Amino acid sequence: MTGSTLKLSNVESAYGPVKAIRGVSLQVPPGMIVAVLGSNGAGKSTILKTISGMVVPSRGKIEYGAHDITGIDPAAIVRYGISHVPEGRDVFPLLSVRDNLLMGAYTRKNRTEVPRDLEAVFDYLPILKERCAQPAQLLSGGQQQMLAIARAMMASPSLILLDEPSLGLSPKLTIEIFEIIVRVNRERGTTILLVEQNANLALNVADHGYVLENGRIVADDSCERLRAKEDIKEFYLGMRETGIRGERRWKKKKTWR
Amino acid sequence: MHFLQQVINGIAQGCIYGLIAIGFVLIYKATETVSFVQGELMMLGAFLGLVLITVLGIPYWLAVPATLLAMMAFGFLVERVAISPILGEPAFSIVMLTLGIGYVARGAVMMIPELGTELQVLPVPYRDQSVAIGGLIIGMERLVVPAVTAALCLMLYLMFRFTRIGVAMQAASQSQSAAYYMGIPVRRLNGLVWGMAAGVAAIAGLLLAPIVMIDSNMGFIGLKAFPAAVVGGMASLPGAVVGGVTIGVIESLAGYLLPEGFKDVAAYVVVLIMLMVRPNGLFGGEVRKKV
Numbered sequence: 001m002t003g004s005t006l007k008l009s010n011v012e013s014a015y016g017p018v019k020a021i022r023g024v025s026l027q028v029p030p031g032m033i034v035a036v037l038g039s040n041g042a043g044k045s046t047i048l049k050t051i052s053g054m055v056v057p058s059r060g061k062i063e064y065g066a067h068d069i070t071g072i073d074p075a076a077i078v079r080y081g082i083s084h085v086p087e088g089r090d091v092f093p094l095l096s097v098r099d100n101l102l103m104g105a106y107t108r109k110n111r112t113e114v115p116r117d118l119e120a121v122f123d124y125l126p127i128l129k130e131r132c133a134q135p136a137q138l139l140s141g142g143q144q145q146m147l148a149i150a151r152a153m154m155a156s157p158s159l160i161l162l163d164e165p166s167l168g169l170s171p172k173l174t175i176e177i178f179e180i181i182v183r184v185n186r187e188r189g190t191t192i193l194l195v196e197q198n199a200n201l202a203l204n205v206a207d208h209g210y211v212l213e214n215g216r217i218v219a220d221d222s223c224e225r226l227r228a229k230e231d232i233k234e235f236y237l238g239m240r241e242t243g244i245r246g247e248r249r250w251k252k253k254k255t256w257r
Numbered sequence: 258m259h260f261l262q263q264v265i266n267g268i269a270q271g272c273i274y275g276l277i278a279i280g281f282v283l284i285y286k287a288t289e290t291v292s293f294v295q296g297e298l299m300m301l302g303a304f305l306g307l308v309l310i311t312v313l314g315i316p317y318w319l320a321v322p323a324t325l326l327a328m329m330a331f332g333f334l335v336e337r338v339a340i341s342p343i344l345g346e347p348a349f350s351i352v353m354l355t356l357g358i359g360y361v362a363r364g365a366v367m368m369i370p371e372l373g374t375e376l377q378v379l380p381v382p383y384r385d386q387s388v389a390i391g392g393l394i395i396g397m398e399r400l401v402v403p404a405v406t407a408a409l410c411l412m413l414y415l416m417f418r419f420t421r422i423g424v425a426m427q428a429a430s431q432s433q434s435a436a437y438y439m440g441i442p443v444r445r446l447n448g449l450v451w452g453m454a455a456g457v458a459a460i461a462g463l464l465l466a467p468i469v470m471i472d473s474n475m476g477f478i479g480l481k482a483f484p485a486a487v488v489g490g491m492a493s494l495p496g497a498v499v500g501g502v503t504i505g506v507i508e509s510l511a512g513y514l515l516p517e518g519f520k521d522v523a524a525y526v527v528v529l530i531m532l533m534v535r536p537n538g539l540f541g542g543e544v545r546k547k548v
Contacts, residue, residue, distance in 0.1 A: 054437060078440030090435040092428045103428045106421070107440035155440070 003030035003081065003158030003191045004065025006051070011060030013043075013050045020046040022215040023060070028159065033185050033192045035202040035223065037236055038212035044195040045087055047212070048161045051193075052084040053077045064159070078107045083157035087164050089148040093137035097128055100136050100147055104154030114154075121150045124180055142173040149180065159191040160184070166198045174198065178205050199236035203227050211236070261393060263513040264506055269399040269468065271505020272406040274524075276461035277482035278489065278497035279413070280454035286430040286492055287450040288344060290351040294335070295458050296479015297359040302328045302459025303466045303475065304366055307379050312372075317382050321463060325456050332455025336448040344447075359476065366473040373473050379466035398467040405464060409457065410498055417494075426450060481508075484528040490538025499539055503527065 006028040013021045021043040028034045038044045049055040051062060053074035062070045069077055083104075092100050101121065105114045122129040125146045131139060136147055145165055152160050162181065166174040182205055185192050196202035203209055203223045211219035211232065219226065226232050280295040302324055309320040339358060343350060367373045386397035417423040429436040429443045436443050462475075469475065485504050489496025504524045512520035531538065 052438060054434070074437045075440035075442055078438075084438045086435060086438055090432055090438070092431045092435060094431055095424065095428060099424050099428075102421070103425060103436075103439050103441065106425060151439070 003189070004067075005029050005063075006082075006159055006191070006193065007063045008047070008051070009061045009063075011047075011050060011057045011062060013046050013055050013057045015046075015055075020055075020215055021050070021212075024212070024215070024217055025060075026210050026217065026220070028191060028193050030158070030191050031185075031189050032208060033182070033194060033206040035194045035196055035206035035209045036212055037196060037199045037202060037209060039197070042212045043215040044212055045163055046215075048084060048163050048193070048195055051077075052082060052161060054084075075107060078155055078157075081156070081158035082161065083152035083155045083159070084161045085148045085152045085163060085165065088167060089141075089144045091136040091139075091144050091147050091151070094135050096133050097136055097139070097147060098132045100151055101128070101154050104151035105156075107155060113156075117154060117156060121153050124153070124184060125150050142169050142177065145169060145173075145177055146180070149177070149184075153184065153190075157190060159193065162192060162194045164195055164197060166196065166201065174201065181205065199232070203232075203237075258392060259513065260510075262395075263509045265393070265395055265399060267506035267509030268502055269402040269505070270509060271485075271502035272402045272498070273461050273465045273478065273501070274482045274485040274505055275498035275501025276406060276409070276457050276464070277479055278486040278501050279410075279494055280458050281483060281486040282489070282492060282494055282497045283450050283454045283457075285486070287426065287447050288340070290340075290344070290348055290355075291483075292340075292355040292451075292454070293352060293479065293483070294355040294359045294362070295454065295482060296476035297362040298328065298332065298455045298458035298476075299462040299465070299479065300366065300471075300473065300476035301331070301362055301462070302455075303379065303462030303471045304372075304473075305459070306463050306466065307377055307471055308372070310380060311377075317380070324459055324463060328459035329452040329456040332458075333448045333452035335455070336451035340451065341444060341447065359479075363473050363476060376470040376472050379463070379471055381467045384467060396468075398464075402464045402468075405460065406498065409460065410494070413494060422446070422449070481524045484524045487528050488531045488538055490540040493538070493540035496538055496540030503539075 008024055008026050010023045010025055011021060012019065012023055024047060036044050036047060046055060050057050053069070053072055056071040060070070061068065064080055064082060067080055069080060092103060095103070101118060102114070105117065108114060127143055128147060128150055131143065136144060139147060149165070165177050165181065169177065178201060181192060184190050194202055194206060203226055206223050209221065209223045209226045210217050211226070219232070277295045277299055280298065281291065284290065284292045305327060306320055306324045309315045309323055310317060315323065335358065339354060340351065343354060381398070383397040383401060387394050388397065388400060417427060425436070425441045426446050429441055429446050433443055465475070481504065482501065485501035486497050487500070488503060489500030504527050507527055508520055508523040511523040
């Protein structure tokens with residue numbers, strides 16, 4: 001499965017009068033894991049929602065390979081191979097795990113491949129096979145997150161948009177989820193655009209990172225270099241450099257301000 | 258003996274309430290709005306059947322599916338043209354809109370000369386037939402109602418449980434945002450749900466027509482089907498039918514045992530008691546929206 005490059009150019013989205021993202025440009029090359037970091041309300045989720053067609057941008061252009069997908073129907077975007085794992089999992093609570101997964105495959109043209117894909121997904125997330133017949137609301141938080149990821153995989157996507165997979169999960173479970181994400185990326189070649197508040201984890205997993213603040217991209221580099229940057233360390237990784245007497249230098253500011 | 262007769266009449270009447278209530282529930286579950294046009298859709302279904310059979314002379318067994326299909330298309334169109342654009346507005350506006358559509362429908366039917374203003378009889382093949390069971394004589398038209406209702410419920414159950422589109426309708430009702438993310442065409446499904454609700458209402462109209470006369474005001478029965486939906490829990494299809502039958506039987510017995518006048522308010526008394534004892538209705542589960 002070879003994907004295409006996702007390219008956002010100068011995208012602006014607003015909720016009524018409130019601008020959530022103000023001119024975001026970013027690129028997600030095929031096969032990579034790209035992370036978007038940022039604090040609460042920076043506009044991370046809005047970027048994903050704009051890509052998947054839930055929010056129509058007021059300006060800018062979104063392209064996936066040769067297709068212009070700006071503001072088109074969410075169903076059409078799924079058919080182009082972009083699957084969204086929504087924030088807070090958003091599984092169908094009363095449907096069985098199996099039906100949840102089948103709904104993920106709703107847009108698939110070739111229905112005969114669906115049972116085979118179901119098995120492939122169970123291979124990554126065996127716990128879901130055990131819970132197959134149970135309603136999704138009975139799953140634990142971590143299992144629901146796994147279900148949400150598996151459901152997105154059922155659309156056979158070339159690009160998965162992941163919105164805060166660590167939300168509300170224990171550190172151990174979070175690491176487990178991230179291991180699965182990396183495995184999906186490495187073994188299936190699925191491109192991943194990841195939005196995370198847990199910057200440490202995201203920077204360890206991703207190849208490339210963007211830092212978002214107040215709806216603008218303020219830094220963009222390979223994750224290795226981002227990890228080494230002083231201001232990223234201080235503001236996102238919580239590592240503080242203190243002077244001999246323990247006070248911080250007043251001059252220490254974010255370099256992008 | 259009279260008592261049993263009343264119960265049977267009540268069941269037949271209750272099934273009609275139940276069928277219309279299914280429409281309320283379908284639409285409520287899909288779009289979280291209450292449509293008060295269900296009674297008029299039933300009336301339109303009955304009239305369309307009447308026109309096809311008596312005016313155009315189409316045989317009954319052809320007229321029934323034709324009516325059904327036409328009413329489903331009509332329901333779909335109503336949703337696409339009138340309801341869909343204002344979804345997301347306050348629930349009150351949508352309720353007023355459906356009431357308005359109902360008035361327009363009633364007015365339009367009344368404008369048809371002769372047909373719309375007088376009481377009409379729908380000629381059905383099972384007219385004037387009856388079955389005698391142990392001293393009871395039951396009119397065929399009252400036996401057909403529960404049978405068709407049961408068959409219809411079974412079909413709806415199978416559809417929601419096993420077909421892709423049925424499961425997708427459930428999914429869209431449980432989480433509309435997730436349904437959009439999965440690429441489920443939520444808007445088109447809403448239209449289909451309206452089509453189904455209109456189809457079920459049309460069947461109710463065709464079933465009710467041999468029991469009562471057809472006239473342009475028969476849609477007011479919808480106001481008694483709404484309590485049936487509430488008693489059933491508003492979001493449960495089996496609840497709608499059980500609620501409908503409950504109200505039908507109680508109403509029928511109230512007319513038999515209690516003084517004149519109680520029959521007309523019986524449905525509302527049942528709802529009041531229900532709302533006091535079990536506000537969620539017979540089949541209403543606890544609210545399960547969590548963050």
